[in-house]
Amino acid sequence: xxxxxxxxxxxxxxxxxxxxxxxxxxxxxxxxxxxxxxxxxxxxxxxxxxxxxxxxxxxxxxxxxxxxxxxxxxxxxxxxxxxxxxxxxxxxxxxxxxxxxxxxxxxxxxxxxxxxxxxxxxxxxxxxxxxxxxxxxxxxxxxxxxxxxxxxxxxxxxxxxxxxxxxxxxxxxxxxxxxxxxxxxxxxxxxxxxxxxxxxxxxxxxxxxxxxxxxxxxxxxxxxxxxxxxxxxxxxxxxxxxxxxxxxxxxxxxxxxxxxxxxxxxxxxxxxxxxxxxxxxx
Amino acid sequence: xxxxxxxxxxxxxxxxxxxxxxxxxxxxxxxxxxxxxxxxxxxxxxxxxxxxxxxxxxxxxxxxxxxxxxxxxxxxxxxxxxxxxxxxxxxxxxxxxxxxxxxxxxxxxxxxxxxxxxxxxxxxxxxxxxxxxxxxxxxxxxxx
Numbered sequence: 001x002x003x004x005x006x007x008x009x010x011x012x013x014x015x016x017x018x019x020x021x022x023x024x025x026x027x028x029x030x031x032x033x034x035x036x037x038x039x040x041x042x043x044x045x046x047x048x049x050x051x052x053x054x055x056x057x058x059x060x061x062x063x064x065x066x067x068x069x070x071x072x073x074x075x076x077x078x079x080x081x082x083x084x085x086x087x088x089x090x091x092x093x094x095x096x097x098x099x100x101x102x103x104x105x106x107x108x109x110x111x112x113x114x115x116x117x118x119x120x121x122x123x124x125x126x127x128x129x130x131x132x133x134x135x136x137x138x139x140x141x142x143x144x145x146x147x148x149x150x151x152x153x154x155x156x157x158x159x160x161x162x163x164x165x166x167x168x169x170x171x172x173x174x175x176x177x178x179x180x181x182x183x184x185x186x187x188x189x190x191x192x193x194x195x196x197x198x199x200x201x202x203x204x205x206x207x208x209x210x211x212x213x214x215x216x217x218x219x220x221x222x223x224x225x226x227x228x229x230x231x232x233x234x235x236x237x238x239x240x241x242x243x244x245x246x247x248x249x250x251x252x253x254x255x256x257x258x259x260x261x262x263x264x265x266x267x268x269x270x271x272x273x274x275x276x277x278x279x280x281x282x
Numbered sequence: 283x284x285x286x287x288x289x290x291x292x293x294x295x296x297x298x299x300x301x302x303x304x305x306x307x308x309x310x311x312x313x314x315x316x317x318x319x320x321x322x323x324x325x326x327x328x329x330x331x332x333x334x335x336x337x338x339x340x341x342x343x344x345x346x347x348x349x350x351x352x353x354x355x356x357x358x359x360x361x362x363x364x365x366x367x368x369x370x371x372x373x374x375x376x377x378x379x380x381x382x383x384x385x386x387x388x389x390x391x392x393x394x395x396x397x398x399x400x401x402x403x404x405x406x407x408x409x410x411x412x413x414x415x416x417x418x419x420x421x422x423x424x425x426x
Binding site: 053054055057060061064065067070072074 | 284286289290293294296297334337338341342
C-alpha cells in the first residue's frame with residue numbers, strides 16, 4: 001500500500017511581496033505573510049465501507065471536515081476492488097459491530113499489512129473486541145456526541161499520519177537483478193530465482209513500504225515486511241503490482257522464519273490471490 | 283482550507299453519479315441485442331442500483347439545490363426501467379426518450395460536480411485566515 005505521509009510542505013506564497021504593503025515593519029510583514037501562506041498537502045487516503053453512505057453519514061460527516069482524502073464504497077466487493085489498487089493508508093468499515101468485524105476479519109485474510117478499523121454504530125461487545133485484538137483490527141465505537149466521535153476519528157487519523165514513511169529508493173551497482181513489479185510480478189521473479197537455486201536477498205520497494213525476502217539455495221529462508229515476518233510477509237509481496245525490486249547475491253539471513261518449500265508457498269499464495277480476486281468479482 | 287459543507291456535497295454528488303453510471307451500464311447491456319443472456323446477478327445489481335437511486339435522488343438533489351430541474355426527469359428514468367429485461371422490451375421511441383432523460387440528469391450532475399471541484403480547488407489555495415480577511419476587506423460589488 002502506498003503510504004503517502006501527509007507532508008505539509010508550507011511554502012512562501014507569491015503574494016508575500018504584496019503583504020509588505022499591509023505591514024509597516026519587516027516583522028509585521030513577516031508575521032502577516034506567514035499567516036497568509038498557503039500550503040500543499042499530500043493527503044492520507046482512507047477507504048470507507050458504508051452500506052448507506054447518504055443517510056447513515058454521521059461518521060462520514062466527520063471525515064468530510066478532516067484533511068484527508070476519502071473514498072466511499074457501499075459493498076465489500078467494491079472495497080476489495082479498490083484495495084487491490086494499493087493506494088489506501090487505511091480501511092474503515094462502518095456498521096453494526098458484529099457485521100463490521102466479520103468483514104474486517106475477511107479483509108485481514110487478504111490484506112495482512114493494511115490498517116483496518118471497525119467503526120461500530122454501537123459499543124463493541126467483549127467477544128468482538130477479542131477478535132479485533134487477535135486480528136489486529138482497531139475498534140472505534142460511536143460516541144454519544146458528534147464532538148466525541150470527531151475526537152476518536154481525529155486520534156485515529158493522527159495515528160496514520162505519524163506512521164513512518166518508506167525509505168527512499170536507491171539502486172546500487174552490486175545489485176545483480178533490478179526491475180519493476182508492473183512488468184514482472186513477485187511470484188515470477190521468486191520462481192525464477194528459486195528454480196536456479198539462488199542465495200541472496202530480494203528487496204521490494206513500493207508505496208506500501210519495503211520488504212525483504214532472503215533466499216538460500218533456492219528456498220525462501222526469511223521474509224520481513226514492517227511488523228510482518230515469515231509467510232505473511234511473502235503473501236503481502238505477492239499482491240504488489242507496482243514498485244521496484246532488486247536482488248543482491250550472497251546476502252544470507254541468520255534468521256529463519258519460513259520453513260516450507262517454495263512450491264508450497266507459491267501454490268498457497270496464488271490460491272489466496274485467486275480467492276481475493278473472486279471476492280472482488282462477487 | 284477545507285469546507286466541510288462543500289466536501290459533504292461533493293461526497294453525495296459522487297455517490298449519486300456513480301449510481302447513475304452503473305444504471306447506464308446495465309441499461310446499455312440490456313439494449314445490446316448481441317448479448318442475449320441476462321443473468322439473475324445482473325438483475326439483482328440493477329434492482330440494487332435502482333433502489334439506491336430511488337431513495338437517495340430526491341434528498342441529494344435537494345441538498346444541491348437542483349431538485350426542481352431534475353427530479354421529474356430522474357423519476358421518469360427510474361420508472362421506465364423496471365428491470366434489464368424490461369429495458370430490452372422498450373420500443374425505439376421509449377429508448378430514445380430514456381436516453382435523453384438519462385443524459386439530462388447526468389449532464390446536470392456532472393456540471394454541478396465540476397463547479398464544486400473548482401470551488402474546492404479555489405479554497406485549497408487559501409488559509410482560513412486569508413479567506414476571512416478577503417471576505418472582510420473585499421470591495422463590495424457596485425450596483426448598476
